[in-house]
Amino acid sequence: MIKNSExxxxxxxxxxxxxxxxxxxxxxxxxxxxxxxxEKIKAVADAMGYRPNTLASNLRNKKSNTIxxxxxxxxxxxxxxxxxxxxxxxxxxxxxxxxxxxxxLADKEINIVQSMFSNRVDGLIISIAMQxxxxxxxxxxxxxxxxxVFFDRAxxxxxxxxxxVDDFAGGFRxxxxxxxxxxxxxxxxxxxxxxxAYFDRKKGYLDALRKNNIQFDESxxxxxxxxxxxxxxxxxxxxxxxxxxxxIFCGNDTTALSAxxxxxxxxxxxxxxxxxxxxxxxxxxxxxxxxxxxIAQPGFQMGQKAAELIIRxxxxxxxxxxxxxxxxxxxxxxxSSRRSFQ
Amino acid sequence: MIKNSExxxxxxxxxxxxxxxxxxxxxxxxxxxxxxxxEKIKAVADAMGYRPNTLASNLRNKKSNTIxxxxxxxxxxxxxxxxxxxxxxxxxxxxxxxxxxxxxLADKEINIVQSMFSNRVDGLIISIAMQxxxxxxxxxxxxxxxxxVFFDRAxxxxxxxxxxVDDFAGGFRxxxxxxxxxxxxxxxxxxxxxxxAYFDRKKGYLDALRKNNIQFDESxxxxxxxxxxxxxxxxxxxxxxxxxxxxIFCGNDTTALSAxxxxxxxxxxxxxxxxxxxxxxxxxxxxxxxxxxxIAQPGFQMGQKAAELIIRxxxxxxxxxxxxxxxxxxxxxxxSSRRSFQ
DNA sequence: GTGAAAGCGCTAACAA
DNA sequence: TTGTTAGCGCTTTCAC
Numbered sequence: 001m002i003k004n005s006e007x008x009x010x011x012x013x014x015x016x017x018x019x020x021x022x023x024x025x026x027x028x029x030x031x032x033x034x035x036x037x038x039e040k041i042k043a044v045a046d047a048m049g050y051r052p053n054t055l056a057s058n059l060r061n062k063k064s065n066t067i068x069x070x071x072x073x074x075x076x077x078x079x080x081x082x083x084x085x086x087x088x089x090x091x092x093x094x095x096x097x098x099x100x101x102x103x104x105l106a107d108k109e110i111n112i113v114q115s116m117f118s119n120r121v122d123g124l125i126i127s128i129a130m131q132x133x134x135x136x137x138x139x140x141x142x143x144x145x146x147x148x149v150f151f152d153r154a155x156x157x158x159x160x161x162x163x164x165v166d167d168f169a170g171g172f173r174x175x176x177x178x179x180x181x182x183x184x185x186x187x188x189x190x191x192x193x194x195x196x197a198y199f200d201r202k203k204g205y206l207d208a209l210r211k212n213n214i215q216f217d218e219s220x221x222x223x224x225x226x227x228x229x230x231x232x233x234x235x236x237x238x239x240x241x242x243x244x245x246x247x248i249f250c251g252n253d254t255t256a257l258s259a260x261x262x263x264x265x266x267x268x269x270x271x272x273x274x275x276x277x278x279x280x281x282x283x284x285x286x287x288x289x290x291x292x293x294x295i296a297q298p299g300f301q302m303g304q305k306a307a308e309l310i311i312r313x314x315x316x317x318x319x320x321x322x323x324x325x326x327x328x329x330x331x332x333x334x335x336s337s338r339r340s341f342q
Numbered sequence: 343m344i345k346n347s348e349x350x351x352x353x354x355x356x357x358x359x360x361x362x363x364x365x366x367x368x369x370x371x372x373x374x375x376x377x378x379x380x381e382k383i384k385a386v387a388d389a390m391g392y393r394p395n396t397l398a399s400n401l402r403n404k405k406s407n408t409i410x411x412x413x414x415x416x417x418x419x420x421x422x423x424x425x426x427x428x429x430x431x432x433x434x435x436x437x438x439x440x441x442x443x444x445x446x447l448a449d450k451e452i453n454i455v456q457s458m459f460s461n462r463v464d465g466l467i468i469s470i471a472m473q474x475x476x477x478x479x480x481x482x483x484x485x486x487x488x489x490x491v492f493f494d495r496a497x498x499x500x501x502x503x504x505x506x507v508d509d510f511a512g513g514f515r516x517x518x519x520x521x522x523x524x525x526x527x528x529x530x531x532x533x534x535x536x537x538x539a540y541f542d543r544k545k546g547y548l549d550a551l552r553k554n555n556i557q558f559d560e561s562x563x564x565x566x567x568x569x570x571x572x573x574x575x576x577x578x579x580x581x582x583x584x585x586x587x588x589x590i591f592c593g594n595d596t597t598a599l600s601a602x603x604x605x606x607x608x609x610x611x612x613x614x615x616x617x618x619x620x621x622x623x624x625x626x627x628x629x630x631x632x633x634x635x636x637i638a639q640p641g642f643q644m645g646q647k648a649a650e651l652i653i654r655x656x657x658x659x660x661x662x663x664x665x666x667x668x669x670x671x672x673x674x675x676x677x678s679s680r681r682s683f684q
Numbered sequence: 685g686t687g688a689a690a691g692c693g694c695t696a697a698c699a700a
Numbered sequence: 701t702t703g704t705t706a707g708c709g710c711t712t713t714c715a716c
Binding site: 005006049051052053054055056058059062064066073074075076077080081083084087088091096097098099100101112114115116117118119120140144257282283284287288289300 | 347348391393394395396397398400401404406408415416417418419422423425426429430433438439440441442443454456457459460461462482486599603624625626629630631642
């Protein structure tokens with residue numbers, strides 16, 4: 001809302017007794033304008049404090065130079081990393097980034113996405129809300145041929161670029177690592193199985209057991225929503241078994257930490273008595289004591305990649321969609337390094 | 343970049359053999375349009391999958407319905423909390439939010455701010471970059487009467503709404519707490535003093551020393567940009583003094599942590615030999631061992647408040663600026679609880 | 685209650 | 701190399 005209305009190219013034109021189109025061209029470094037004229041124009045523009053009105057330019061060009069990003073919650077390390085990476089790439093490529101959070105609510109997500117459409121974003125990067133069950137608000141982007149990229153949580157039935165992490169390999173690697181460290185009874189604290197990510201992590205766990213000829217024991221798998229408190233109650237339940245585990249693969253770092261603290265307070269040594277591995281590499285995992293072994297998910301890279309893909313979709317007509325599975329990385333820290341104590 | 347060009351109000355108008363202005367009015371619920379016409383129009387709009395082009399509307403209205411937010415780094419807990427709070431309030435009030443990160447670089451900040459100005463944001467919420475030394479790019483907002491709100495790191499010489507935490511009280515409280523715990527030589531690892539926040543924290547530190555009749559020793563204050571590495575080198579420098587400190591008030595939690603790890607590796611006990619307090623209450627501070635005493639800053643609330651203030655500036659002509667000082671809270675944890683060891 | 689016309693600030697085809 | 705003109709999609713004054 002500009003009060004003392006801003007100078008426009010017409011003001012500059014009038015000042016110099018030339019046409020607005022010449023000014024426009026000069027300011028955009030059009031080669032058809034002579035150097036002298038350009039310099040004159042730029043000097044006057046500077047003097048008048050001229051700033052181009054991108055709104056007008058965007059309307060004219062039918063391009064907003066804006067990329068929309070929708071995440072469940074901005075204030076979560078993984079998502080803010082993704083945003084940070086995407087913003088970085090987008091800004092360097094001359095795009096603005098508008099961000100909204102769905103709070104994992106389907107209604108707010110629909111609302112946001114429609115608003116972004118009205119704002120004519122050039123493309124949309126989204127990780128869908130947990131609650132979202134219908135996808136018409138997203139299908140419309142495909143139908144209208146507006147670039148769309150999913151990350152982390154994708155919609156299987158919508159064909160477009162997707163970037164996910166390899167949860168299966170992550171789960172497998174964690175389990176294999178624990179076996180390699182000499183742990184025999186490995187429990188798994190799993191997340192709700194309707195989310196692909198948690199489902200795949202568990203599948204990796206099961207696969208690793210099978211490959212190592214370890215009999216699967218159902219009582220060693222506990223499924224919940226992986227809050228800090230649930231980590232504690234799950235461990236209590238596991239330790240109450242007649243044959244308790246000697247290692248726990250926790251579905252996330254939060255439960256790994258709460259489990260670890262609970263066990264430590266009970267006088268159980270980590271990793272000597274029980275090995276612990278988490279998932280996601282939260283910032284705290286590295287700095288707690290003992291430090292928590294975990295799986296790193298490359299959030300920043302994911303954001304960079306998502307931005308690259310959407311910009312590719314925006315700037316080329318190519319429509320060969322890919323699903324990029326970013327590798328997970330096992331970070332071995334103290335909480336599972338039993339070998340170093342032997 | 344719309345391919346199959348979107349339906350406009352003219353398309354709707356043609357369909358119904360009425361004028362575009364009537365359609366516009368109907369869609370905006372203008373009372374001068376009869377209910378019947380409105381319903382007819384809305385029905386057709388729906389059927390055609392019409393979505394208003396906010397770009398055009400914004401250009402015409404000279405209002406972008408967008409609030410810009412600039413933070414040093416999105417991927418930092420405090421800042422992402424602020425963004426989350428601001429986004430929440432802004433979205434509910436019908437505003438979009440565009441976000442950029444300066445990476446604490448003055449050049450990028452200037453670049454971003456100019457770009458936001460070009461995009462005609464209705465208002466700007468910003469925490470300035472550490473490196474920023476000149477403020478012309480921000481003064482222009484005031485000059486042009488575009489709403490501007492500072493949070494966390496404000497520019498004293500620019501008069502506008504500001505939301506800060508009570509850094510002075512925070513610094514004072516930390517220092518007094520250390521004194522109460524029996525520490526005698528308290529060092530301060532300070533941030534660059536052109537930033538009010540760090541300046542005030544140091545002022546609080548100095549004031550507490552004075553009030554307790556403790557002689558200020560200049561060699562105990564080190565000023566840098568508070569990165570993890572600088573935390574280490576600062577501590578090295580402090581411990582190399584002929585009369586090293588027995589407590590360190592670190593300007594943020596990051597340096598508190600790196601300092602702590604460095605000291606621990608040198609065999610120095612925390613808090614028995616040296617007490618440590620940080621600032622900002624990063625998520626990791628609670629879970630590291632020993633846990634780090636710190637000052638909590640209400641990030642989410644700050645964001646909400648900032649959004650409220652900017653919307654108030656946007657929607658009213660009132661220009662009575664306020665500086666809101668949000669209270670800080672001292673959180674005492676293990677790293678400074680020496681008394682419990684005596 | 686509805687329409688005609690002008691214009692927000694910019695760009696680009698066409699002309700000169 | 702520069703100017704003329706039209707128009708992006710919307711809102712709004714003025715007329716009826």
